[in-house]
Amino acid sequence: MANLNREIQELLADYGVALRDGCLPAFLKSLTREEARAIRESDDFWAATEMVRLMNSAGFGDKVVAPDVGLFISRVDAAIVSRQKRASASTRSPSRNRVNL
Amino acid sequence: MDKRLRNALKGLTSPDAESRRRAMEPFVRATFNIFIRHLYRYLGNEVECEDVLEDVYADIWENPDHLRDIANDAHLLRTVYLYYMRKRLREVYRRMNRNLALSQADLENLVAPEMGLHDLTEQAELKQLLHRMLGKLKARERKAIEMWMQGMSNRAIAIQLKTTVGAVKMLEFRTILKLRRMMKDYSDEED
Numbered sequence: 001m002a003n004l005n006r007e008i009q010e011l012l013a014d015y016g017v018a019l020r021d022g023c024l025p026a027f028l029k030s031l032t033r034e035e036a037r038a039i040r041e042s043d044d045f046w047a048a049t050e051m052v053r054l055m056n057s058a059g060f061g062d063k064v065v066a067p068d069v070g071l072f073i074s075r076v077d078a079a080i081v082s083r084q085k086r087a088s089a090s091t092r093s094p095s096r097n098r099v100n101l
Numbered sequence: 102m103d104k105r106l107r108n109a110l111k112g113l114t115s116p117d118a119e120s121r122r123r124a125m126e127p128f129v130r131a132t133f134n135i136f137i138r139h140l141y142r143y144l145g146n147e148v149e150c151e152d153v154l155e156d157v158y159a160d161i162w163e164n165p166d167h168l169r170d171i172a173n174d175a176h177l178l179r180t181v182y183l184y185y186m187r188k189r190l191r192e193v194y195r196r197m198n199r200n201l202a203l204s205q206a207d208l209e210n211l212v213a214p215e216m217g218l219h220d221l222t223e224q225a226e227l228k229q230l231l232h233r234m235l236g237k238l239k240a241r242e243r244k245a246i247e248m249w250m251q252g253m254s255n256r257a258i259a260i261q262l263k264t265t266v267g268a269v270k271m272l273e274f275r276t277i278l279k280l281r282r283m284m285k286d287y288s289d290e291e292d
Contacts, residue, residue, distance in 0.1 A: 008274070009270045009271045009273070009274035009275075010267070010270050012270075012273070012274050012277070013255055013269075013270040013273055013274065015211075016249070016273070017254070017255070018145075019145040020145055020249075020252065021145065022144065022145040022146030022147075022149070023145075023146070024144065024145065024146075024212065025194070025197060028194070028197060028201055028203065028208070028211075028212075029197070029200065029201065031201065031202045031203055032202055033202045035202065036201075036202035036203045036204070036207065039203070039207060039211075040204065040207050044274075044278055046210070047278060047281050048274060048277045048278055048281065049211065049214075050214070050217040050281065051277045051278070051280055051281040051284070052277060053142045053143065053217075054142070054219055054220075054227060054231070054284075055231065055246070055249070055250055055277070055280075056141075056142060056145060057138070057139075057141065057142040057224065057227065058224070058227050058228045058231045058250070059249075059250035059251075059252075060141070060145070060250075060252075061138045061141055061142070061224050062138075062224065064137055064138055064141050064147055064150070065147055066133070066134055066137060067147075067151060069129065069130060069133050072129065072133065072151065072154075072155070073125070073126050073129050073130070075155050076125060076129060076155055076158040076159060076162075077122070077125065077126075079155055079156070079158070079159040080122055080125065080159055080162050083159055083162075083163055084118065
């Protein structure tokens with residue numbers, strides 16, 4: 001069962017683990033109203049999150065497995081083509097649309 | 102800045118959409134590794150990083166205005182983070198917000214914060230700096246942080262340090278704040 005009254009240091013530890021393990025949404029969902037208030041009011045928490053991100057980057061940034069960049073470029077190009085199509089569809093004149101109908 | 106990247110940036114800021122599309126390939130090749138590592142700081146998940154980055158590049162193609170007059174690599178990363186990545190990071194979590202106890206502002210500050218201390222420091226330099234700072238800590242503090250950075254759980258760290266999980270979390274919290282103060286002092290000295 002989840003601990004409903006985590007102290008600020010526990011919240012930071014859980015945030016750090018969530019970030020390190022790539023499951024930030026689970027951490028965000030786990031927060032209670034009381035914990036959210038504690039986070040909002042704690043300057044130390046915010047200062048520490050900044051450091052945790054740097055530690056995460058220094059510790060695990062190099063382990064990021066870069067995908068096939070060529071394949072990724074195809075994905076980006078497909079996204080661009082899709083936006084081009086959407087843009088041209090939205091600029092079509094209403095009269096032409098009626099003819100097409 | 103690398104000549105290929107400079108040329109790609111020139112093409113990316115062209116008013117012609119097709120020229121921008123052609124310039125995207127060299128731009129992605131030159132920046133992908135830098136951008137994905139930077140995003141990883143905020144997401145900690147490669148798959149999400151790729152998805153966000155795909156939208157970031159498409160956004161750049163659609164509206165490249167912020168990328169005019171880029172002076173160097175650090176300027177490019179800062180601009181892309183502030184104007185493109187943050188917007189997408191916020192969108193990733195916006196849908197979740199209805200079910201969260203955090204306010205929208207706190208959520209945004211947590212998942213897509215302002216650029217902070219050493220956010221533009223390169224990976225190798227950051228590691229070196231952190232290593233130097235860790236050397237200034239007390240043995241127990243350094244051990245706890247090093248084990249955390251090796252991927253150990255708090256329970257495993259507690260066993261190694263012969264203490265409780267609660268004590269480890271408190272030790273980590275205090276040490277992280279101490280490290281941040283040391284990093285800040287270092288930046289102030291550098292300036």
